[in-house]
Amino acid sequence: MIQNDNKHEQTSGAATNNRLAMIQVGVDIGGSHIAACLYDSIEKRLILDSGSTYHVDPNWEPTKILDTWSAAISTTISCSQSKIAGVGIAIPGPFDYYEGISRITGVNKYESIYGLNIKNELATRLGLADSQVRFINDASAFAIAVSTIGKAKTFDRCLAITLGTGLGASFIVNRKPVFSDSRVPEGGFLYNQPVDGVMADELFSTRGLLHLYHIVSGQRATNALEIYQLAKSDPKARQAFQLFGQELGRFLAPFMGKFNAEVLVLGGNISNAFELFKEPLIEELPIEHVYLSGLMDHAALIGGALLVDDEYYGELSDLIKEM
Known part of the structure; x- marks a missing residue:
C-alpha cells in the first residue's frame, strides 16, 4: 500500500569503498527496540543490508540497556568496509539532546538510565569520540528526513x-x-x-x-x-x-x-x-x-544519520539545545 517516495532509499548491498563516500550510522530507539542502519551520504540512501534490530526491555538495568544498544550499532558498523563518520540517534524525550543525557522519567520506560550521559557511554563502548555520537528527538528526525529527501x-x-x-x-x-x-x-x-x-x-x-x-x-x-x-x-x-x-x-x-x-x-x-x-x-x-511518507520506518534512521554531517549539525546545534 505504501510506495517509497524517493529512489535513493533503495539499496544494492553492503557498503563498499570503491569511491569516496561518507558512511554514517542512523539509529532509531523506541520503547522496546533499537534499529540501526548505514547511510550513504553520496547516494543519499540507507544501505539496508546493514540494518540491525534488537529487542530492548525498557525496564532492564542500565548496563544491559546500554550494552544492547551498543551491540545493535556495532553490528551495523561491522557491515561497513569504510570508516564510519559517526552515529546519529533518534530517541524520544525527555532528553538532553545536545549533551546526550537521558531525562526520561515518569513514563514507565528507561527509568534506570535517567541522568546518565548516554553520549559518553555509547562512545566508549563503540570506540568513538563523544563528538561522533549525536542525538535528536525522534519526531524531529522523521521531519528532517521527509524535508530533506522525502515528500x-x-x-x-x-x-x-x-x-x-x-x-x-x-x-x-x-x-x-x-x-x-x-x-x-x-x-x-x-x-x-x-x-x-x-x-x-x-x-x-x-x-x-x-x-x-x-x-x-x-x-x-x-x-x-x-x-x-x-x-x-x-x-x-x-x-x-x-x-x-x-x-x-x-x-x-x-x-x-x-x-x-x-x-x-x-x-x-x-x-x-x-x-x-x-x-x-x-x-x-x-x-x-x-x-x-514513503520513508515510513526508515525516516527516523535517515534523520538520525543526517546529523553526522558536520555542516548540517552546526546549523542545527543551537536548535538541538532547545529540544
Whole structure:
C-alpha cells in the first residue's frame, strides 16, 4: 500500500569503498527496540543490508540497556568496509539532546538510565569520540528526513506528524525544526495541546482510534491494525477512520494556518491506513499538499544519520539545545 517516495532509499548491498563516500550510522530507539542502519551520504540512501534490530526491555538495568544498544550499532558498523563518520540517534524525550543525557522519567520506560550521559557511554563502548555520537528527538528526525529527501523536499515550510502510540510533530522551515517561534506551540509540540479538555495525544493516536471505533460500533478492538482489517468489510470501522481524519484535520488546521505550512507529511503506524481518512482530513485543512511518507520506518534512521554531517549539525546545534 505504501510506495517509497524517493529512489535513493533503495539499496544494492553492503557498503563498499570503491569511491569516496561518507558512511554514517542512523539509529532509531523506541520503547522496546533499537534499529540501526548505514547511510550513504553520496547516494543519499540507507544501505539496508546493514540494518540491525534488537529487542530492548525498557525496564532492564542500565548496563544491559546500554550494552544492547551498543551491540545493535556495532553490528551495523561491522557491515561497513569504510570508516564510519559517526552515529546519529533518534530517541524520544525527555532528553538532553545536545549533551546526550537521558531525562526520561515518569513514563514507565528507561527509568534506570535517567541522568546518565548516554553520549559518553555509547562512545566508549563503540570506540568513538563523544563528538561522533549525536542525538535528536525522534519526531524531529522523521521531519528532517521527509524535508530533506522525502515528500516535503520541494517545500520551505512543512509540518510532519507521526500517528501511532502517540502524536509526534515537528514544524520545519528549510530543513530545520522550529521550536521557539510565535507561530508554533511551545517546543513545537502538538501532543500536549488541549482539545475539549483532553490532550491531543489521547485523541490522535491508537488510543483515540480505538475509542472512536467503540463509540460508533459499540465493539472494542485491540489495536489499529485490527480496525484497519475490519474496514475492508465493516462500515463502522471505516466510519471510525473517517471521524479520525475529520477531527485530526480540525485540530491541525489552526496550527498549520498560523505557521503558514505549505505541506503536511504523515508517518507512523496509523498512517498505513491513510487512504481511509485522507479525504475528511484534507477537507478540514487550509492546504492541498498532504502526503503519506514513503520513508515510513526508515525516516527516523535517515534523520538520525543526517546529523553526522558536520555542516548540517552546526546549523542545527543551537536548535538541538532547545529540544
